[in-house]
Amino acid sequence: MEHETPESALTCTVFSCTPAGECREQAVVGRSTHAAMTKDQQRYVNDEMLDVLYRHRTRPADSGKLVEVVSNDYLDLGGHPAIAAAQQEADERFGNGNRMAAPHLFADDPQHRLEERIATWLGVEAVVLTQSGWTANFGLMQVLSQGTTVYRDETAHSSLTDGALAARAEMHDVRHNDPGHLAELLRGHGPGLVVLNAVYNIRGDLTPLAEMVETAELHGGTVVLDESHSLGALGxxxxxLAAQLTLGxxxxxxxxxxxxxxxxxxxxxxxSRAAAEQIRYRARSACFASTLLPRDIAGIDATLTLIEHADQAxxxxxDRTHTLRTGLDQQGWGVGPGAHIASLVHTTLPRLARSVTALDAAAVRASAFVLPVPRQGHLPLRICLHASLTDHDLDRILDATALLRTEPA
Ligand SMILES: Cc1ncc(COP(=O)(O)O)c(C=O)c1O
Structure with missing residues (x-):
């Protein structure tokens, strides 16, 4: 079986930590009961490390002092009264509605009217609303990649991969942001889907979209672009991003x-209209799961109006992005250019755990990105910016990250 590991290969690294966050790596040899362990399971973060990185993190006593750089609410719209009012009105008119899987909705359902509005906004033939970004990517890739070769930037979001896996597509990893490697793979394996993130979700760097599109076009590639972290925030x-670069x-x-x-x-x-129809009626995530609530539709509709007019934010x-990235680079974190997400990359889990504990002590809440399986030597502590962070907040973040640089390796 593909995932079964012979007993002789059952040496793995685990991490033992004290509640104070002192951690060390330890080699452990598996017993025979572990014989069916998958390779992934061997590399899962162990329980003690989960405690330090996730379970035992608590709100500081003075929560007014907390600088949160965890959420993706980049324009600080989450608490906007216009969204709450639209959701409340939908609750009063429709309650939770007559929910069902989206293929069963009437043609004039508010969900379809919102899809048309978003399609006009983006200048595309069709938009399909899905229950989450995960199901958008899964559904699209499941229906499009059947019998097609997939060229996936090695750090593109996992949900894109999961859809391609469901379609049993032949998949090739493209070295991150490397149009030359994409060209080489397309020449070697033929036309297919080229799968990219506009903004990469961990390090916040942008895809070199113009070069990637040009390379794909030259060699028969069709681009799939995940705009999760750029929609609303850029362009x-x-x-x-595609609209910003007039590449839509x-x-x-x-x-x-x-x-x-x-x-x-x-x-x-x-x-396209044709692909939208495929996703609506063939994607497993559309056919076998219920669709959005009336309040979701009303809330998104109200949010779109706010987003269209959010140039100031x-x-x-x-501006916040420029200040943080410049500050982190001056401290030697090597984050480089990119968007409103930046990661402090650590090389060992114990070192990452110490950084989480130190930032928590400074009341700066960032997120460790190691689940479900940590990537050896690339263990990020992610900072997500939002428009209403003050200069003082940014100073607090940079003071805390400067302290981490003084930690022993
Ligand atoms: C780039 C990217 N795509 C897709 C998703 C999945 O989105 P959702 O949380 O709406 O399922 C995420 C979420 O983390 C993401 O970062």
Whole structure:
């Protein structure tokens, strides 16, 4: 069996930690009861480390002091009264509605009217609303990649991979942000889907979209672009990276989680009319799961109006981004250019755990990204910016990250 591991290979590294966050790595040899352990399971973060990185993290006593850089509410719209009012009105009119899987909705359902509005906003033929960004990517890839070769940037979001796996597609990993490698793979294996993130969700760097699109076009590639972290936050009226670079017409399929700048529980696929029909009626995530609630639809509709008029917040977010990235680079974190997400990359789990504990003590809440399986030597502590962080907040973050640089390796 593909995932079964011979007993001789059952040496793995685990991490033992004290409640204070003192951790060390330890080699452990598996017993025979572990014989069916998958390779992934061997590399899961162990219980003690979960305690330090996740379970035992608590709110500081003075929660007014807390600087939160965990959420993806980049424009700080989550608490906007216009969204709450729209949701409340939908609750009063429809309650939780007559929920069902989306294929059963009437043609004039508010969900379809909202899809048309988003399609007009983005200048595409069709939009499909989904229950989450995960289901947008899964559904799109499941229906599009059947019998097709998939070229996936090695750090593109896992949900894109999961959809391609469900379709049993042949998949090739493209070295991160490397158009030359993409060209080489396309020449070697033929036309297929080229799968990218606009903004990479861990390090916040942007895809070199113009080069990737050009390379794909030259060699018969069709681009799928995940705009989860750019929709709302970048581009004219928040239309995202492809729109910012006037490349929207050359990107065949765009997806996004609406749980970021839109602060909703939903996702979209922006695509051709033909592909939208495939996703609506063939994607397993559309056929076998119920769709959004009336309050979700009303909330997203109200949020879109706010996002269209949020230039000031987008400018402020860009300014916050510049200050943080410059500050982190001056401290030697090597984050480089990119968008409103930056990660402090650690090389060992104990070192990452010490950083989490130190930032918590400084009342700066960032997130460790190691689940479900940590990537050896690349263990990020992620900082997500939002437009209303003050200069003082940024100083607090940079003071705390400067302290981490003085830690022993
Ligand atoms: C790039 C990207 N795509 C897709 C998703 C999935 O979105 P959702 O949380 O709405 O399922 C995420 C969420 O973490 C993401 O970062």
């Amino acid at each position: 004219p009226a928040g239309r995202g 017409h050359r990107v065949a399929h765009r997806t996004a989680s609406l749980a970021k700048a839109f602060t909703a529980r939903a996702g979209i696929v922006a695509t 987008r400018t402020r977010l860009a």
